[in-house]
Amino acid sequence: MLNLDFNETKIDIIYEYENELPVVFFKLIFKNSGKIAEKHNRGCASMLARLLNEGSNDEFFKSLEYRAIELYAKASFEHFQISIKCLKEHFDFALEKLQELFLNVRFEEKILQRLKTLALGELASLNTDYDYQAKRLLNKNVFKDEIFASGLDGTKESIEKISLKELQDFMSENLVLDNALFVFGGDIKEDEVKIKVEKICQILKRNISNQNKSYKLVDESIEVSEQKSTEQAYIYFCSPFNIQINDEKMYLAKLALFILGQGGFGSRLMEEVRVKRGLAYSAYAMLDVNLNYSRVFGYLQTKNESSNEAKALVKEVFENFVQNGVNEKEFQLAKQFLVGSMPLRYENLAKRLDIMLNEYLHGLKLGNLKEEMQKIKNTNLDELNDFIKAHSEITKVSFASIENES
Numbered sequence: 001m002l003n004l005d006f007n008e009t010k011i012d013i014i015y016e017y018e019n020e021l022p023v024v025f026f027k028l029i030f031k032n033s034g035k036i037a038e039k040h041n042r043g044c045a046s047m048l049a050r051l052l053n054e055g056s057n058d059e060f061f062k063s064l065e066y067r068a069i070e071l072y073a074k075a076s077f078e079h080f081q082i083s084i085k086c087l088k089e090h091f092d093f094a095l096e097k098l099q100e101l102f103l104n105v106r107f108e109e110k111i112l113q114r115l116k117t118l119a120l121g122e123l124a125s126l127n128t129d130y131d132y133q134a135k136r137l138l139n140k141n142v143f144k145d146e147i148f149a150s151g152l153d154g155t156k157e158s159i160e161k162i163s164l165k166e167l168q169d170f171m172s173e174n175l176v177l178d179n180a181l182f183v184f185g186g187d188i189k190e191d192e193v194k195i196k197v198e199k200i201c202q203i204l205k206r207n208i209s210n211q212n213k214s215y216k217l218v219d220e221s222i223e224v225s226e227q228k229s230t231e232q233a234y235i236y237f238c239s240p241f242n243i244q245i246n247d248e249k250m251y252l253a254k255l256a257l258f259i260l261g262q263g264g265f266g267s268r269l270m271e272e273v274r275v276k277r278g279l280a281y282s283a284y285a286m287l288d289v290n291l292n293y294s295r296v297f298g299y300l301q302t303k304n305e306s307s308n309e310a311k312a313l314v315k316e317v318f319e320n321f322v323q324n325g326v327n328e329k330e331f332q333l334a335k336q337f338l339v340g341s342m343p344l345r346y347e348n349l350a351k352r353l354d355i356m357l358n359e360y361l362h363g364l365k366l367g368n369l370k371e372e373m374q375k376i377k378n379t380n381l382d383e384l385n386d387f388i389k390a391h392s393e394i395t396k397v398s399f400a401s402i403e404n405e406s
Contacts, residue, residue, distance in 0.1 A: 001366055004194055006177070006201045013182045014356050014366075015193055018349050024091045025353060026084040027183035028098075028200065031361065032210035033080040033174035035152055036292070041161045042147070043119065043154020045075035045174075048167050050115045052082070056104035060097065069094045075152060078212075078292065079361070080175060088187045095196055102203050105171065107164045119159050126151075130402040133226070134234040135299070138400035141224050142217050142238055143293070177201055178209035181360070185353045215293045222398045223311070227405040233307040234402040237314060238288070238297045239394045245289050245362045251372040252379065252387040253287055259326050259334045260317075261285025261298055266333065268326075272317050273300060279310045285318075291362060296394050304404040311399050318395045325385030339377050345369070 002013040038044045052073035055061050064071055069086040071094060084094045126132045132151070139148040153159065180201070184193045217240045243253055261269035261284050273283040285298035302310045326334075346352050359368050 001360075002190065002193065004197055006198060007206075009177055009201075009206075011177075011180065011182065011197060011201065012360070013184065013193060013197060014353065014360060015184045015190065016349060016352060016356070017187075017189065018185065019187045022088040022187050024084075024086060024088050024186040024188050025184070025350060026091070026094075027353075027357070028082045029181040029183065029357070029361075030080040030175050030179040031181055032078060032212055033179050034075045035077045035147065036213050037080075037170070037174045037210055038147075039170075040166055041154060042150045042158040043152070044162055044166055044170050045080060046152045046154070047112075047115060047119065047159070047162050048170055049073040049075045049080070050119070051105060051107070051111065051167060052101060054106050054111055054115075056097075056101050056106065060101070064094070064097060067093060069097075071097065077152070078290075091188065095199065099200065099203050102175075107168055109164060112162070112164055112167070116159055116162070119153050120156060123153055123156060123159070130228060130230055130234040131299070131301075133228075134236045134400055134402045137224060137226060137402070138236040138238060138398070141222055141400060142295075142398050143215055144218060145215050148215070172205060173207055174210060175204070176207040177204040178207055180204060183353055183357055185349050212291050214291070217293065217295055218398075221396045224399070225307075225401040225403055228402050230402060230404050231304070232301050233304050233310070233404070234299075234301055235307065235310060235399060236297075236299045236401070237285075237311075237397050237399045238295045239318065239397045241287070241289060241294045241296050241391065242393055243289060243294055243391070245291055245294075246364060249387060250289070251375040252384055253289065254372065255334055255338065255376055255379070255384060256326075256388050257285065257287040257296065258338060259330050260296075260321050262287065263334060263337065268321060268330070269298070269314070269317055273310065273313060277309075277313065279303075279306050279313065283314075285314075307401060307403055311401075314399075315395070315397050318397055322388055322392050322395055325388050326381070328381060331381045331384060335376055335379075339373050342370070342373050 002015050004011040004013060034045050067086065067090040069090055071084050073082045084098065086094050136151060182197050243250065259268060261267050264270060269283045269285050273279050274281065280300040280302045283300035285296055288295050288297035300310060345355065355369055356366050359366050
């Protein structure tokens with residue numbers, strides 16, 4: 001982690017030098033400036049990313065492609081990100097084009113209308129993506145907040161209402177120095193990094209930094225479904241998990257959920273749903289804990305006539321898991337896999353940068369994942385089962401499904 005003071009603002013820089021290849025990775029992250037920063041119409045952050053991906057003029061991306069430079073913007077639920085990947089010899093040119101883009105965003109009505117048409121077309125295509133529809137149905141019902149009622153692109157109604165003024169305001173309020181985080185990796189020296197960060201900082205406006213927002217699931221278990229013309233049932237489910245991302249026992253949560261449903265074949269859920277009952281080709285339950293909310297999240301597909309049986313089985317598996325914990329064999333296999341797969345997570349620079357970025361954005365110290373793996377290696381079965389029994393809230397499973405019209 002590098003730090004830079006620019007105009008009385010502390011700038012954080014995640015950085016790793018590697019010169020095996022003459023390549024540079026760069027990311028400019030605007031923290032808490034994604035979907036959660038939208039004030040009016042849902043899909044505004046995503047639409048601004050689309051607009052930035054139009055370049056500053058018609059020749060913008062041609063000049064980048066000629067030099068094999070990858071530059072793109074995207075909005076997530078939490079953050080707004082601009083990424084660059086290129087050969088070291090073209091990195092200065094890439095940053096010049098980034099500066100040019102920031103100073104000359106194409107806030108043009110003709111372009112906005114074309115991008116709206118594309119977004120609406122993509123949204124319409126999701127009407128028959130029943131996985132997507134079931135997930136949206138679940139989120140809309142288990143969270144109290146309206147923000148979960150739509151995906152990143154918003155709804156048909158919200159997309160149509162987005163204006164150039166709203167996009168301009170969103171950019172000037174959120175894509176600012178006070179929200180900025182820089183990530184550099186590859187064949188670039190530390191002194192070069194700081195010089196380039198200063199150049200970018202010079203073109204960024206100032207504003208009050210965005211704060212993280214937290215959301216809670218509804219207290220009760222719910223079950224909702226929608227009828228569509230489909231040959232199988234698409235089932236998504238979740239339950240509350242009372243743990244924070246920086247909890248000292250997060251390593252036990254990761255170990256527990258790997259055994260319950262995140263580990264694929266051999267996991268408790270897969271064994272019961274697929275191997276023993278043949279209800280689905282796959283079934284997963286995974287840890288979904290971040291700064292915004294904490295839950296267990298899962299999904300499966302099954303025959304329409306088996307939908308109720310599958311839901312009941314998921315509940316049964318969760319209840320048995322909390323009541324009886326895990327056995328020695330499950331415990332040892334999970335530990336061996338998680339600890340043994342660690343080298344693969346750090347095998348290349350891009351993966352290492354992503355790990356460091358996630359640790360930083362979650363308010364964890366860099367290197368936290370390695371410490372967690374050491375804790376998993378040293379833990380014992382009784383400690384894990386005590387942890388599982390203390391979290392009976394995960395048995396409050398809620399379901400959303402898309403099933404065949406009756």
